[in-house]
């Protein structure tokens with residue numbers, strides 16, 4: 001059910017074992033073989049004219065980033081403009097949000113919603129258990145939920161509020177918003193990355209019945225609650241026609257499934273009656289883990305980041321500062337390049353035999369050894385399970401995070417992001433010197449530890465990158481001068497793979 005598809009280009013399989021970092025000629029030949037000669041010529045001329053007449057020469061800023069477009073992509077760029085201007089395309093105004101809140105929890109949690117809520121742009125409400133005495137002007141507008149005391153609730157370890165929260169979709173529907181395509185439900189400690197959410201939903205036909213979200217990361221949760229439901233804290237997106245069906249039977253489901261724990265589980269049970277399965281989108285994150293979410297965020301799947309949850313139950317995502325400050329920093333990076341946020345790229349510095357992994361807007365890891373791509377994409381396990389604080393199992397693979405400094409990467413965390421010129425950013429990552437456990441004293445680590453800053457250049461990801469869904473972007477070391485390692489991110493060339501030498 002995953003939306004991620006493997007992209008295979010058969011004629012290029014031959015080249016799999018060639019690193020095109022080393023063999024540009026192979027790249028060029030395969031390029032010509034694809035019959036794009038004329039486009040290439042046109043692009044070269046345009047490029048030449050641009051280089052000749054632009055006084056801001058792109059090479060100084062990021063030598064490789066401007067080479068992004070494989071020279072043959074003019075046609076697709078045109079496509080990009082048409083799809084952006086398409087008035088039929090789903091935009092933010094087509095979504096109604098329903099946030100499950102309560103008067104007591106709002107005081108502590110409102111900052112999470114305020115991080116993403118756009119006044120007068122995002123539509124919807126926070127749903128409260130009672131009328132608040134005062135309401136912050138910075139918060140989304142609220143509604144008070146209907147009384148639910150007549151519903152059955154027989155679960156022994158949950159809270160009755162699950163009924164009220166489950167009915168948010170119904171009460172939102174009854175408000176009769178016009179021109180709605182999707183209802184999106186979340187908790188008061190959910191952070192949505194709204195542009196990415198809109199972009200992902202716009203790929204689906206809102207006239208069909210869709211129930212979209214993600215599972216719990218902790219298998220124990222999926223076993224107890226269900227694999228077949230979208231977890232509410234990660235966010236639940238339901239298309240209008242499906243909500244139309246759902247609201248007809250929701251109150252009945254609430255009574256029929258009175259023994260279930262949560263609101264999201266009740267909605268999931270109702271979906272079983274309608275017969276619409278969950279569509280998994282890998283960017284929704286319930287974040288049912290304990291401890292440090294670092295490993296998860298440093299190896300995000302190749303999919304847009306849509307939500308994060310539970311951040312006040314976890315170690316702050318950056319080592320300096322509290323949960324909210326470090327989240328604000330991530331959101332600050334997100335605003336510079338929403339689509340690239342947490343997208344992981346990796347490469348090898350071949351002369352120094354380093355493996356380098358970038359999770360854009362968050363962290364850079366350097367290993368003074370060559371790791372396989374399979375290892376690099378696997379999250380370091382810096383956390384335990386949600387319910388029992390166990391070491392396993394999770395709904396994804398993990399690799400151990402050793403306590404021994406010589407078995408860990410050297411980690412750099414986001415410092416800041418600059419827009420160096422329209423469409424281009426440079427993000428800076430620095431070591432956190434208060435890191436516990438000490439530094440590795442092996443000679444191979446010394447040059448890594450000597451780095452002050454990692455400086456990552458990239459073009460903002462555009463619609464076209466988005467359409468090339470399913471392939472991780474490539475990266476390469478551009479320079480290493482005076483304690484600054486500079487890395488460039490770009491779209492991979494045709495047939496380019498990350499294969500260790």
Ligand SMILES: *[C@@H]1O[C@H](CO)[C@@H](O)[C@H](O)[C@H]1NC(C)=O
Pocket residue numbers: 027028031044047070071493
């Ligand atoms: C794109 O064009 C530039 C300049 O003409 C050329 O140097 C480069 O090799 C081309 N890249 C590809 C992938 O063909």
Ligand SMILES: *[C@@H]1O[C@H](CO)[C@@H](O)[C@H](O)[C@H]1NC(C)=O
Pocket residue numbers: 087088089090091092093094
């Ligand atoms: C969203 O799309 C509608 C058409 O369905 C259009 O009228 C509206 O202007 C668009 N809004 C934004 C914010 O782009």
Ligand SMILES: *[C@@H]1O[C@H](CO)[C@@H](O)[C@H](O)[C@H]1NC(C)=O
Pocket residue numbers: 119120
């Ligand atoms: C939102 O709309 C209201 C009413 O139209 C207006 O008074 C207010 O200034 C707007 N707020 C923002 C942030 O645009």
Ligand SMILES: *[C@@H]1O[C@H](CO)[C@@H](O)[C@H](O)[C@H]1NC(C)=O
Pocket residue numbers: 060061426455479484486
């Ligand atoms: C980052 O790298 C670029 C390219 O090498 C360089 O021009 C720039 O000065 C670097 N920035 C910093 C702050 O080191």
